[in-house]
Amino acid sequence: MELLAFGKTGWGDELFYATLMTVAVSITAMLVGFFFALIFTPLKLSKYKTLNLVGNFYTTVIRGVPELLVIYLFFFGGSGAIMYVASIFGYYEYIEINAFITGSMAIGIISGAYSTEVFRGAIQSIDKGQFEAAKVLGINKFGQFYKIILPQMLRLAIPNLSNVWQITLKDTSLISVTGLVEIMRQSYIAAGSTRDPLFFYSFAAVLYLLLTYVSMKLINKLEVRYSRGY
Amino acid sequence: MDFDLMITSFPKLLGATVVTLKLLSASLFFGLFLGLFFAILRLNKNIFINKFAYGYSYIFRGTPLLVQIFIIYFGLGQIEYLRTTFLWVILKEPYWCAIIAFTLNTGAYTSEILRSAFQTIKPGIIEAGKSLGISNKIIFYKIQIPIAIRQSLPAYGNEIILMMKGTSLASTVTLMDLTGVAKYIISTTFKPIEVFVVAGGIYLFMTFIIHNVIKYLEKKYSFQQ
Numbered sequence: 380m381e382l383l384a385f386g387k388t389g390w391g392d393e394l395f396y397a398t399l400m401t402v403a404v405s406i407t408a409m410l411v412g413f414f415f416a417l418i419f420t421p422l423k424l425s426k427y428k429t430l431n432l433v434g435n436f437y438t439t440v441i442r443g444v445p446e447l448l449v450i451y452l453f454f455f456g457g458s459g460a461i462m463y464v465a466s467i468f469g470y471y472e473y474i475e476i477n478a479f480i481t482g483s484m485a486i487g488i489i490s491g492a493y494s495t496e497v498f499r500g501a502i503q504s505i506d507k508g509q510f511e512a513a514k515v516l517g518i519n520k521f522g523q524f525y526k527i528i529l530p531q532m533l534r535l536a537i538p539n540l541s542n543v544w545q546i547t548l549k550d551t552s553l554i555s556v557t558g559l560v561e562i563m564r565q566s567y568i569a570a571g572s573t574r575d576p577l578f579f580y581s582f583a584a585v586l587y588l589l590l591t592y593v594s595m596k597l598i599n600k601l602e603v604r605y606s607r608g609y
Numbered sequence: 610m611d612f613d614l615m616i617t618s619f620p621k622l623l624g625a626t627v628v629t630l631k632l633l634s635a636s637l638f639f640g641l642f643l644g645l646f647f648a649i650l651r652l653n654k655n656i657f658i659n660k661f662a663y664g665y666s667y668i669f670r671g672t673p674l675l676v677q678i679f680i681i682y683f684g685l686g687q688i689e690y691l692r693t694t695f696l697w698v699i700l701k702e703p704y705w706c707a708i709i710a711f712t713l714n715t716g717a718y719t720s721e722i723l724r725s726a727f728q729t730i731k732p733g734i735i736e737a738g739k740s741l742g743i744s745n746k747i748i749f750y751k752i753q754i755p756i757a758i759r760q761s762l763p764a765y766g767n768e769i770i771l772m773m774k775g776t777s778l779a780s781t782v783t784l785m786d787l788t789g790v791a792k793y794i795i796s797t798t799f800k801p802i803e804v805f806v807v808a809g810g811i812y813l814f815m816t817f818i819i820h821n822v823i824k825y826l827e828k829k830y831s832f833q834q
Contacts, residue, residue, distance in 0.1 A: 445777030
């Protein structure tokens with residue numbers, strides 16, 4: 380138990396901050412994912428074939444390629460890409476991107492592909508009458524989407540989004556390969572310096588189980604809240 | 610774009626794909642049996658057996674695959690007792706550790722898929738079997754299992770694709786699978802995009818094949834013929 384003590388003697392505080400880091404990366408990645416989903420969902424539902432193709436390309440490629448490979452692409456290619464863009468604007472110094480940003484962007488793009496599919500499914504399962512009724516009432520396109528479709532879609536999407544959240548949370552463990560100190564990386568460091576990998580990796584598993592358990596409870600509450608009136 | 614690099618790295622990556630496919634097929638093979646075993650336990654009325662099977666699937670579905678591999682590869686070697694048994698022959702090899710971790714992981718997901726497939730079988734079908742005087746054992750093997758397999762095909766297809774992506778984690782325990790070789794080429798040439806295109810293309814091709822095979826099987830075993 381002294382291995383988990385807080386302060387200089389144990390790894391308790393380090394692992395606590397690492398857990399916060401995992402949560403922070405997961406939330407950022409989820410939000411980045413929503414951003415991508417809001418762009419690509421309309422593309423997938425568009426009546427234009429070319430736009431469909433772009434949307435399908437995104438979700439197919441990301442969901443068909445291992446997460447680790449995407450992370451390596453961002454990890455090795457991220458600063459190169461930023462430096463290339465900067466060189467267009469006449470900035471030639473070396474730019475290093477922070478592991479947090481690289482990691483949450485990589486996981487965010489992956490999580491976005493799953494969110495896109497969830498949103499698409501949810502919008503498609505909304506009754507057509509709702510779109511027509513909104514139109515008949517003379518509500519403009521913006522209002523139709525934000526006031527009529529989005530609230531109904533969210534209710535339908537929450538159970539599946541909770542799956543996306545679980546996937547995202549577990550995927551953040553892969554960012555440890557880039558050196559960001561989250562649960563996995565911290566356990567790796569602790570396991571290396573105490574020569575007790577069994578204990579620390581098992582403890583990491585417990586931390587992940589705790590995170591998934593707590594988030595399930597919170598999402599269930601959210602689900603009940605959004606299902607009022609049904 | 611460095612096309613020369615793409616061409617020269619293609620055979621290397623293709624060679625590594627063999628390792629990926631070996632890992633995938635071994636873990637799916639063992640995982641299917643493990644999944645079926647735990648799905649049957651889940652349907653058991655005994656609460657302890659039931660809870661045990663639920664606990665197994667909850668733990669393996671609630672933690673990242675990376676943690677599971679690390680516990681098995683780095684963690685189990687720490688137990689002195691294990692080092693003296695014959696298990697050590699298996700556990701000191703990263704290849705077998707990866708297969709054990711993947712099997713346990715896919716077994717957990719498969720057990721959930723099969724359980725829900727068993728539960729969606731209409732009671733009328735089993736009753737029909739009973740009224741025809743077929744024994745419980747035959748009903749299970751000849752009626753329930755084939756229907757459950759058909760029901761679970763789409764979900765199991767997804768699981769195969771997820772597992773194929775999961776095998777990329779074998780590269781974290783020193784195995785040179787497709788992702789491992791891709792990472793090696795990236796870190797020696799610093800050309801991530803080219804390598805990503807080639808390696809990603811191979812993965813997408815495998816996804817495409819799996820997807821279509823499952824679609825074909827779904828059609829073949831569909832009820833309306």
